[in-house]
Amino acid sequence: MPLFRPRARPLSRRAFLLTGLLLPAATALGGCGFRLRGPQRMEFATLHVGVPAQTELGAQLRRLVATSDSTIVVEDPAEAEARLQILANARGREILSLTGAGKVREYQLNQSLRFQLLDKAGKTLIPPTTLSARRDYNFDEDAVLGKAQEEEMLYRDMQDDLVQQLMRRLSAYRRSG
Template identity: 60%
Template structure:
């Protein structure tokens, strides 16, 4: 009986070792900042807006590109053409009060170089989140809505950064 439990422990340890070796060998690594193909970037969104400051932070974290507030000195310019938020009713209770909302955010942007040549044509990205609403918890639901918008915007900024990182200069 004692040898069976020792054998089981040995098999479990061997399986754990094999699984960790396979995971290490597959090339898995966490996604970090991705280098951008230009050394300076101008962002048309205000540095004081949530979207503008989030994009600036992500670009600075890339380690290869610096933000310039002077568009004429930028190697590339990220133009935010639209940033729209919306809220729609998804469902109502039997008494006619709102049960669920759907939040949406749509960003339209393009990337141009210093000669106004389009590097990335106008592109739409959007996100949506849904949440249940309760009239008795209005303050808490307003905070939840704010957090959902913030989370959605973070996702959209990540999408913009992936598109910027995917751009490569023609050879």
């Protein structure tokens, strides 16, 4: 028999009420079909990605397709059930506002990704589609190096968003008939 036995404390009124509120909420959330977004399954078993694997975009696309658990990336387009072609990946920067002295105060960064999906025979599965993202940021000429790093980080964030949108479009494609 142990010398020291911790006493079980009864639930406080607050903990009891909190448990009483959270339990029905968790049950309702589970019952409505909610689930975390996991790997996105695709209709085709093999996919050729028309972007070099050495580029950031190409590596990111291949990595996300590999996590789909339904599709593998093949390097030979002739072996692929579907071919993803990146038609354009463009970045831009526009002045959004100026100070009273005529210096840039704020920029808007733009990035667009244009793609299409073709089948093995070259028939269009998803027509040319443009995805775009925008971010605004304040510019300070006294911190040019920091702002350059912030700009690059915003471009990476936009690319992540665009690639996620692209993956959702690929997983939403369903063959007719």
